[in-house]
Amino acid sequence: MKKTARLLNSKRDEVIDRWEKEVLQQVKAAPTSNKIALQDHVPNILDDIIEILNRHENTDDYFNDEKIHQIEENSLEHGRHRANSPNYTVDQIIHEYMIFNNVIISVLHKNDIAEESVFHLIKCSIDKAMLNSVTSFSESIQEMQNKLIGTLAHDIRNPLAAARMAIEMINYETGRERFEKVKKMSYNSVNRAIELVEGLLDSITVKAGEGIMLSFSETDLNQDIQTIYEEACEVFSEDIILKKKEQSIKGVFDGTAIRRLMENLINNAVKYGHSEKPVTITITNEDDWLKISVHNFGEPIPLDKQKEIFNFMEHGIQQRGKKLKSYGIGLTLVKMVAEAHGGSVELKSTKDFGTEFKIKLNKHKNAPGKKRTILNTEA
Known part of the structure; x- marks a missing residue:
């Protein structure tokens, strides 16, 4: 496996470049991202896989390798960033990882690497990363929705508080001009709260x-x-x-x-x-x-x-x-x-x-x- 690790390390840029090219061609949301945003944590995940390969001669114990936790961290961040990238969906994230796996295997085959144990380790590592990214993506979408709704709900309190204060200030004895001013303030605040409620309804469904x-x-x-x-x-x-x-x-x-x-x-x-x-x-x-x-x-x-x-x-x-x-x-x-x-x-x-x-x-x-x-x- 160390031989495979050395090969992948030497072919690292080729793997990333091929992956990027195929993703841009096949994944619908990818062209809307710049190069840095598109690659995101993928190079880090590849580095983690190379390190795991370099540390093991078989697949019996690599699941206990601390580098697996590094893959988890990078893949979670990858999913979180994809949730903040326009137009991404779960199936597109899965597609990206499938392309990632296929590119790595293709490079290995091209260089006469055909060990099943190596392919198994790589596939398991990528599957784990993919699962983490999808989970993080879904949780981040829910988090966004909760935050946007929470912000709207919080902002609704401002005009309602102003309206309540205006109502408390209404006093005919202060004169008609003052009365009309306070009345207008109350009306405007309630009207703004209604507009914010409409925005709240629009925020119930949020995409990446x-x-x-x-x-x-x-x-x-x-x-x-x-x-x-x-x-x-x-x-x-x-x-x-x-x-x-x-x-x-x-x-x-x-x-x-x-x-x-x-x-x-x-x-x-x-x-x-x-x-x-x-x-x-x-x-x-x-x-x-x-x-x-x-x-x-x-x-x-x-x-x-x-x-x-x-x-x-x-x-x-x-x-x-x-x-x-x-x-x-x-x-x-x-x-x-x-x-x-x-x-x-x-x-x-x-x-x-x-x-x-x-x-x-x-x-x-x-x-x-x-x-x-x-x-x-x-x-």
């Missing part, structure tokens, strides 16, 4: 690589942004400043999603900002772009965590011990919404400057209608 469903329409966000600001001022005691020109902000947007985006950023700014210094919201309306920034003073986000907090993968079970989890997957939602609008998210966070999230949205990227966001796990 999918995020929340957005509903785009021609709209003017000027009043929505003003309302978000006014409600934030009512809800929070901290000083909140809005810098915005009084002009229409017309484009094709999902207004509900942008409200959620802004509410998440404002909530985080208040939660993690210095209570005695203001939170500043700046709106810049250009011909093709809408730019939204939310700035607060306070402890900065550590530099090595600034990319991770946007990553859906970093909020999984393995990350429960990390402090960054307190930011929630709200920032993942912010990134999804921005990218679905053809835009981006930038973060600057230092001790002297404070923390600022800059959102850039393309006003004309989308046509009216529904569109499901993509979970982009790349940094």
